[in-house]
Amino acid sequence: VVQVAVDAPLRQPLDYLPPPGCVAKDLPLGARVRVPIGRRRAVGVVAAHAPSSVLPLAQLRPVLEVLDAEPLLQPALLSLLLWTADYYHHPVGEVLAAALPRGLRDGAAASALVDRWRLTAAGAAALQAGEPARAPRQRQLLQWLAARAGAVAGEIDAEFGDWRATVRALTARGWIERDTVQTAAPWPQVGPSLADPAIGAAPPLHAGQHAAIDAIDAARYQAFVLHGVTGSGKTEVYLQCAQRALNRGRGVLVLVPEIGLTPQLVARFSARLSAPIAVWHSGLTEGERLAAWRAAREGSVRVVIGTRSAVFAPLADPGLIIVDEEHDASYKQHEGGCRYSARDVAVVRAQQCDTPVVLGSATPAFETLRNIELGRYRVLPLARRPDQAPAPRVALVDLRAHAASGGIATPVLAAVERHLAAGHQALIFINRRGYAPTLLCTACGWIAPCQACDARLTVHRSAALLCCHHCGAEEPLPERCPRCGFRVKPVGQGTERVEETLRGHFPQVGLARLDRDTARRADALKETVRAVMSGEARILVGTQMIAKGHHFPEVTLVAVLNADQGLFATDFRAAERLAQTIVQVAGRAGRERVQGEVLIQTDYPEHPLLHSLLDGGYDTFAATALAERRAAAWPPFGRLALLRASSRSASGALDFLTSARACAPRTDGVRLLGPVAAAMARRAGRHHAHLLLEAHERAPLHRLLDAWLPRIQELPQARRARWALDVDPLGID
DNA sequence: GGTAAAGGATCC
């Protein structure tokens, strides 16, 4: 019996018989097969062999067709995918399907097929007889083909210009014939155009980098945490370790949070490494994805740089795995499909391949810090480079003690002026796009609400729209209150308004804004980066986006306008994220030799979290915050799983969760909390709720989930709600 | 008696 995982929400693979005349070894693990399922046919992956089935053999149907004689998924990758399905308790067929490009899911050949043309016996005879006498082009091609065993389309392309008609004529006369051959997928080496000489040279290494490279290079499986601030030289460590892995004939997998924001990293890798690189992200077309997949599997690409899903790239023989900015939330899939953490899967992949994995960050996730403490991960500290400017001065600006205009306190405006006068640039960070988060009627108190969500609409003034940042709804910006007809006014600050305020204060200074709205077009992002790099723009206002990827060498002042949002949020991870963001943005301050300045506006200058961050830096802050987490038994000291549900009706989700809770097996060491409505209960017209599972240890939690999920799936209420299990959720909302 | 929409079961 072969157990086949098909793309359907089924917890287990289905049992099939081998096709007539085949034995199990003709259907290797990881090969695709076409199988009948109900009234349809589907492509599935052989996940296991078994001597027998729990069903009577008479009920099993035979496999229709074996699509791969050799496994499409090599054993190591298959077992990684099976582990992922198991750990995240997601249907195995869906996990496997999600790891394959569309073409391969539909049954395309594992390797690219190309047309090859060859002379037939009749063709050779015709050539001997001097034919074709009156078709010089046909004769030319026939002679050229006679001199070789055959030629693929690409080769004919290179030799003859437009040859299709000629080939068609020769084929019609029976002088040449076509067959298809598999080729190793060719892969373009990134050309010297991208290989900027400025980033092509290896800088001298400092001691910390030497130590890190030697440790990583000497290791088999080991998770390393490369812990160093912006500019401490993490990328150089990645590069040198990657080149050493390549020199040993192995492949390198590099995960990054967002490819669009890290062109500098990709450029440095292509300029410095001696192997072709594939870039892997959600923006690829299906054709590109298929080509990259085949190239990685066949070894014509040995370096893959990509976002979350690249952790499942079929890289033949990984010798090094790198996760840059490992604390970044985008590594965790948080909606749709299997909710895996690419960082955690990367560590498992490294373990299975017995290779080192490098987790790089200036602000490691608390989970990672805990793993260091437990001795599972080994920290490699990178100190500030000796030629680097000293750490920036960080200070709080007490919003209660200073006047503010448009959300910017006077001392911040003064600092901007000072840094501009010194010829430098300023970076203003506010984590909220749009003009203002609220539109308020000054007479009756009406606040523009979203029709589909429990949320307020954000004012986007230049587009003259009210937008919901949760469901994407848009409506025209009203001039008067729709309830009482009085004047309405935008309340609060977003990037757009901060930009306007700063323009008012510094009318002569070039100003740029970077957020999801301005970066909608790819070239707009490039243009903004160029304007800041060239000094044309000297103030940059933006969200999170300005903190990632690009380094602007002339920036010496960074202001954080709305830090308080993170101080009192209900989410237990809010403080961790706030500290990471502040450190990351602060890392943008300071140039070669000039010390930078960071100002953080707050209404709560006495807040202990801000103090531990300012006085002792991220590590001290983390120690304080981790103690709180330990006391509350929150992650990383406990394990969580979250059963989320939503429904159109107000009660559907809660009904489902209540029944789910009722059928949960009692397990020592696991607590069930809820169900409760989500913090924002209504989103995009659906009502959201969840049930939280809390455990001290991983094992009992997963034991419970194993027994519980099949029961949940059977519940009649499960059909009336959308639901998903999130193992190790990042947030509880 | 007819159609259309909603609900449910099953997939090996």
Added chain:
DNA sequence: GATCCTTTACCA
């Protein structure tokens, strides 16, 4: 998720 079958609603 796809498919097929059953139930229910509604109308002429």
